[in-house]
Amino acid sequence: MRKYTSKTDVQAKSYYNDRFYVTPTLPRSKASDDEVYSKDIEALSAKFEISENYVENKELVIYIQPDKNVEVLTYLKEELEYDMCMELSAVDYIASRGGFEIFYEMLSMSKHRRMRVKTFIRQKQPLESIINVFKMASWSEREMYDMYGVKVVNHPNMKRILMPDDWYDYPLRKTYPLTGDEAASWYEVDKIFGKEARDIIGPEIRDCAAIDRYDTERFSRLGHEVPFGTDITDGKEPEHTPLAYQEEGGVRFIKKLNEEDSVTIKERR
Amino acid sequence: MQQQVNRLKPFFENIHFEREDNTMMVNFGPQHPSAHGQMRLMLELQGEEIVKATPGVGYLHRGMEKMGENMIYNEFLPTTDRMDYIASTSNNYGYALAVEQLLGIEAPRRAEVIRTMLLEINRLMSHLFWLATHALDVGAMSVFLYAFREREFAMDLMEDYCGARLTHSAVRIGGVPLDLPAGWCDDLEKFCGILMTEVEKYEGLLTENRIWRMRLENVGVIDTQMAKQWACSGIVLRASGVKWDLRREMPYGLYPELDFDVPIGETGCSYARYKLHMQEMRETVKILRQLIPMYNESESQLMAHAPEYISAPKEEIMTQNYSLMQHFVLVTQGMRPPKGEVYVATESPKGELAFMIVSDGSPYAYKMKLRAPSFWHTGLLEDLLPGHQLADVVTIIGNLNVVFGEIDR
Numbered sequence: 001m002r003k004y005t006s007k008t009d010v011q012a013k014s015y016y017n018d019r020f021y022v023t024p025t026l027p028r029s030k031a032s033d034d035e036v037y038s039k040d041i042e043a044l045s046a047k048f049e050i051s052e053n054y055v056e057n058k059e060l061v062i063y064i065q066p067d068k069n070v071e072v073l074t075y076l077k078e079e080l081e082y083d084m085c086m087e088l089s090a091v092d093y094i095a096s097r098g099g100f101e102i103f104y105e106m107l108s109m110s111k112h113r114r115m116r117v118k119t120f121i122r123q124k125q126p127l128e129s130i131i132n133v134f135k136m137a138s139w140s141e142r143e144m145y146d147m148y149g150v151k152v153v154n155h156p157n158m159k160r161i162l163m164p165d166d167w168y169d170y171p172l173r174k175t176y177p178l179t180g181d182e183a184a185s186w187y188e189v190d191k192i193f194g195k196e197a198r199d200i201i202g203p204e205i206r207d208c209a210a211i212d213r214y215d216t217e218r219f220s221r222l223g224h225e226v227p228f229g230t231d232i233t234d235g236k237e238p239e240h241t242p243l244a245y246q247e248e249g250g251v252r253f254i255k256k257l258n259e260e261d262s263v264t265i266k267e268r269r
Numbered sequence: 270m271q272q273q274v275n276r277l278k279p280f281f282e283n284i285h286f287e288r289e290d291n292t293m294m295v296n297f298g299p300q301h302p303s304a305h306g307q308m309r310l311m312l313e314l315q316g317e318e319i320v321k322a323t324p325g326v327g328y329l330h331r332g333m334e335k336m337g338e339n340m341i342y343n344e345f346l347p348t349t350d351r352m353d354y355i356a357s358t359s360n361n362y363g364y365a366l367a368v369e370q371l372l373g374i375e376a377p378r379r380a381e382v383i384r385t386m387l388l389e390i391n392r393l394m395s396h397l398f399w400l401a402t403h404a405l406d407v408g409a410m411s412v413f414l415y416a417f418r419e420r421e422f423a424m425d426l427m428e429d430y431c432g433a434r435l436t437h438s439a440v441r442i443g444g445v446p447l448d449l450p451a452g453w454c455d456d457l458e459k460f461c462g463i464l465m466t467e468v469e470k471y472e473g474l475l476t477e478n479r480i481w482r483m484r485l486e487n488v489g490v491i492d493t494q495m496a497k498q499w500a501c502s503g504i505v506l507r508a509s510g511v512k513w514d515l516r517r518e519m520p521y522g523l524y525p526e527l528d529f530d531v532p533i534g535e536t537g538c539s540y541a542r543y544k545l546h547m548q549e550m551r552e553t554v555k556i557l558r559q560l561i562p563m564y565n566e567s568e569s570q571l572m573a574h575a576p577e578y579i580s581a582p583k584e585e586i587m588t589q590n591y592s593l594m595q596h597f598v599l600v601t602q603g604m605r606p607p608k609g610e611v612y613v614a615t616e617s618p619k620g621e622l623a624f625m626i627v628s629d630g631s632p633y634a635y636k637m638k639l640r641a642p643s644f645w646h647t648g649l650l651e652d653l654l655p656g657h658q659l660a661d662v663v664t665i666i667g668n669l670n671v672v673f674g675e676i677d678r
Contacts, residue, residue: 012339014602014632023630026371026609057370057611086500086614091627091636105612105625105640109513116612136500139648147334162327162677171335178332178339268425 008095082106085134129155147172306673322654329677337637341603350436352675356391359617361440367613367624379567380444395618403667443579444572485540489665503620508534515616539668603632641675
């Protein structure tokens with residue numbers, strides 16, 4: 001029987017884990033230890049519900065309610081001088097917690113500080129677009145939808161950005177395999193030749209490391225060369241293969257090279 | 270089996286004439302030489318004026334973030350080369366710095382000096398490439414030839430150091446793999462001298478050139494508000510009058526010790542960005558010249574000493590059993606960083622290049638987000654292009670210095 005593998009997370013896994021290894025954690029400090037962040041946190045908690053906050057790698061991280069994202073970001077932008085949102089995206093926690101963690105990476109140019117605003121949404125819970133606060137969300141939220149399938153509402157042009165419009169499934173989810181799923185392997189065949197050609201062409205091999213030892217057209221075999229296109233699927237290989245290399249009487253690349261006349265220059269002229 | 274041509278139905282035909290509102294759709298790219306990569310730009314024209322622009326990206330999408338989550342940390346480093354392939358060391362460095370901050374280690378001083386040298390050479394390579402291709406797009410063909418010649422010298426320096434010219438992977442997590450070859454610093458000094466005179470020549474060709482100014486001045490004006498809204502960074506942001514260079518404002522590595530200016534523009538137009546590129550090249554040469562004595566004064570250690578994360582030097586691996594075992598484990602299984610999240614931004618030649626790594630303690634990143642500056646510089650075109658003439662499109666795309674390797678990732 002085949003060994004059971006979880007379908008909720010098909011990402012690469014380490015194949016050996018030391019039972020006694022204790023994973024260290026990146027040190028976190030309190031926001032109140034930092035003079036700038038402590039004021040920010042004070043101002044924020046007076047107006048909004050901040051469920052958690054800490055400083056990790058010199059950067060403040062706060063957790064907010066998902067329905068308050070626009071209000072918090074507007075407040076950060078207008079009152080607390082965090083006037084740029086540099087990045088936003090999601091982290092897939094569907095398998096463990098049933099949803100996504102959304103983060104907004106804020107930058108304050110006057111304070112020289114960064115702040116990561118995080119919120120957790122369930123898998124199909126809609127998220128309000130922040131495009132009216134930060135225009136960069138026009139593309140970032142599209143990318144987030146494209147890659148994770150996070151439903152962003154009130155975005156004027158919510159469609160895929162990196163993948164084709166008719167792509168099936170969301171590539172950055174943990175359930176999506178690295179080499180693509182079944183639909184991905186038929187995508188180009190269907191698109192170029194049509195569904196009816198599936199039987200003739202077969203699925204696209206999307207594993208770039210795939211090797212077929214019987215395929216003598218696309219794979220050469222070191223040490224046991226067989227001529228191009230020979231059928232060796234029955235296991236019988238030709239015992240002796242006449243080999244002719246290009247160097248032996250073939251066409252030379254540089255015809256008129258006289259080796260005695262050539263010099264190696266020491267410096268670029 | 271023949272390809273059935275009609276199966277591939279594009280969403281737009283190349284050109285729509287005579288629509289109801291009498292605008293014309295022009296499909297610019299994705300295979301257009303001055304789109305600087307695979308960008309599809311759907312332009313709606315009223316006469317020659319653009320009324321709506323819809324940039325389409327994704328033609329170079331390789332799923333690097335997915336790859337980053339399926340590779341051990343050292344394995345992913347060469348992949349980062351393929352982001353901004355014009356200045357690949359800047360990506361390597363950004364990634365290595367992010368992982369180093371996650372691990373809580375620091376590269377030794379000599380490694381840091383070499384890295385900074387490579388970073389600045391890459392900045393020059395990127396700016397020269399930008400100047401060459403942008404001038405070619407606008408019509409100044411000879412600048413292309415001159416700038417590529419100097420870029421070649423910079424690439425020779427890179428080649429002398431690491432053997433590669435385009436995708437260097439010359440920076441490793443924890444330091445650099447090699448010391449500088451003998452006489453490299455002299456070559457660098459010589460190159461700096463050549464470049465300073467050549468930059469003057471480029472400026473002589475372009476700065477007061479009537480056609481160049483007509484094509485660039487007041488074209489593609491990005492005001493401060495728009496630049497901040499669209500998360501612009503790097504030269505695009507500085508040309509709009511914001512003094513924001515991460516090397517200076519949120520410094521990392523050796524930059525606090527180095528003396529250089531951050532030039533800013535005022536108008537936010539293409540010409541201001543051109544001026545900034547030229548000034549930045551001079552500043553970069555200034556940095557490179559300061560680095561040479563710093564290199565000579567530094568100790569010879571090249572990789573950080575952190576046995577649980579970084580392999581020991583080759584001599585130790587070859588002589589000491591435990592180092593060999595450790596190395597074997599690190600290569601086959603990968604390092605296991607602490608649990609945590611880092612967002613580490615560096616100033617790449619294009620702008621703020623950041624790596625966000627979420628680690629759950631396993632040898633594979635739980636989430637790897639690559640923040641590429643060009644992504645928003647392209648998105649910006651939606652807002653920037655309307656109102657411009659069709660001929661300005663090429664100027665603006667070329668001027669924003671977008672590289673599709675990092676937009677699509």
